[in-house]
Amino acid sequence: MSDFTSNFWSVYVAAITIIGIVACLLLLWFSGKAKAMTANDNTTGHVWDGDLREMNNPLPRWWVWLFVITAVFGLAYLAMYPGLGSNPGKLGWTSLGQHKTEMEKGEKEVAPLYARFTAMAVPDMAGDAQAMAIGERLFLNNCAQCHGSDARGSKGFPNLTDGDWLYGGAPATIEETITKGRMGMMPPMAAAVGTPDDVKNVANYVLSLSGSPHDSVRAELGKSKFGACAACHGMDGKGNQAMGAPNLTDDIWLHGYGENAIIAMINNGKSNQMPAQEGKLSAAQIHVLAAYVWSRSNGSKVAAK
Numbered sequence: 221m222s223d224f225t226s227n228f229w230s231v232y233v234a235a236i237t238i239i240g241i242v243a244c245l246l247l248l249w250f251s252g253k254a255k256a257m258t259a260n261d262n263t264t265g266h267v268w269d270g271d272l273r274e275m276n277n278p279l280p281r282w283w284v285w286l287f288v289i290t291a292v293f294g295l296a297y298l299a300m301y302p303g304l305g306s307n308p309g310k311l312g313w314t315s316l317g318q319h320k321t322e323m324e325k326g327e328k329e330v331a332p333l334y335a336r337f338t339a340m341a342v343p344d345m346a347g348d349a350q351a352m353a354i355g356e357r358l359f360l361n362n363c364a365q366c367h368g369s370d371a372r373g374s375k376g377f378p379n380l381t382d383g384d385w386l387y388g389g390a391p392a393t394i395e396e397t398i399t400k401g402r403m404g405m406m407p408p409m410a411a412a413v414g415t416p417d418d419v420k421n422v423a424n425y426v427l428s429l430s431g432s433p434h435d436s437v438r439a440e441l442g443k444s445k446f447g448a449c450a451a452c453h454g455m456d457g458k459g460n461q462a463m464g465a466p467n468l469t470d471d472i473w474l475h476g477y478g479e480n481a482i483i484a485m486i487n488n489g490k491s492n493q494m495p496a497q498e499g500k501l502s503a504a505q506i507h508v509l510a511a512y513v514w515s516r517s518n519g520s521k522v523a524a525k
């Protein structure tokens with residue numbers, strides 16, 4: 221209740237709570253008192269529907285005691301737990317504290333398990349059924365919303381199972397990608413290429429690199445303009461993993477297939493981000509995840525072991 225700026229509201233809330241409980245007890249006491257009788261046959265004199273009479277009996281004992289016990293329980297609870305304004309209660313309980321204790325307990329329980337994985341190399345873990353089961357859980361909870369539950373990705377979100385890597389598929393590289401995140405950046409390139417016709421020509425040259433359907437005359441004209449792209453994608457168009465520039469010759473398209481998609485890339489460029497997971501996941505969890513991701517494109521190597 222640190223959001224109270226002065227003590228007033230805390231006292232106000234506490235007072236209403238106490239007054240409420242006292243008022244309940246007063247009501248009980250008041251309605252438990254014997255009423256003055258108007259008739260001498262132990263009725264109150266109220267009659268409904270012709271012959272229904274209200275008797276002047278006291279409240280049942282068990283009911284009165286239940287009521288009192290409830291009120292006492294409420295007061296004892298308020299003394300121990302936070303509830304009276306900003307009073308923290310005798311036990312000092314907070315939901316945050318309870319969450320922390322439970323998290324610490326959970327982490328302690330899985331620590332030996334993760335210690336075993338941390339000592340293992342990624343390819344060994346890929347053959348370990350328990351590591352893969354945990355890796356899959358972690359993936360479904362933290363990665364599937366972008367990369368898909370089968371890790372095959374979608375437009376803009378890379379397929380992690382095809383062996384085609386923007387940044388590299390070595391275990392340490394995958395681990396670095398997950399830990400630090402990645403920021404793929406291609407600037408708009410139309411101005412560097414020339415006229416819209418030049419852009420169309422380069423796009424056809426790019427299509428020709430992967431043997432995709434293209435206009436070969438335009439591709440020939442566009443070839444010389446590809447120099448503007450070579451700094452990142454390489455002279456041969458095979459990409460550069462140091463900067464996450466994709467291989468343009470493998471017929472795998474992260475941002476869409478065909479002339480229009482490539483023209484859009486050249487005209488608009490693209491910023492694409494893989495969010496860093498450090499701080500969200502522990503180093504041990506990232507190690508297990510890296511093994512899971514690695515195993516998805518190295519299945520045959522694991523089976524051969």
Ligand code: HEC
Pocket residue numbers: 359362363364365366367376377378380384385386387388394397398402403404405464492493494495497509510513
């Ligand atoms: C918010 C969406 C998002 C989430 C969540 C996410 N990723 Fe990514 N990830 C991306 C994007 C987008 C890229 C591509 C970045 C680029 O184009 O430069 C990427 C790239 C990657 C790469 C590099 C692929 C390559 O070809 O080099 C790996 C590995 C990866 N992610 C693994 C994971 C794992 C494991 C998780 C779960 C901990 C995860 N990602 C969670 C969006 C996401």
Ligand code: HEC
Pocket residue numbers: 403404405406407409413422423426446448449450451452453463464465466468472473474475476481482485486490491492
């Ligand atoms: C400054 C570096 C840089 C330059 C210059 C550059 N690119 Fe890119 N390009 C990238 C990066 C990085 C990506 C991946 C963006 C991402 O992370 O999703 C990319 C992506 C692409 C894609 C999408 C590939 C796919 O799989 O969908 C195409 C097509 C492309 N570039 C074509 C070109 C062409 C043509 C040129 C020259 C006119 C060019 N690029 C110049 C860095 C560059």
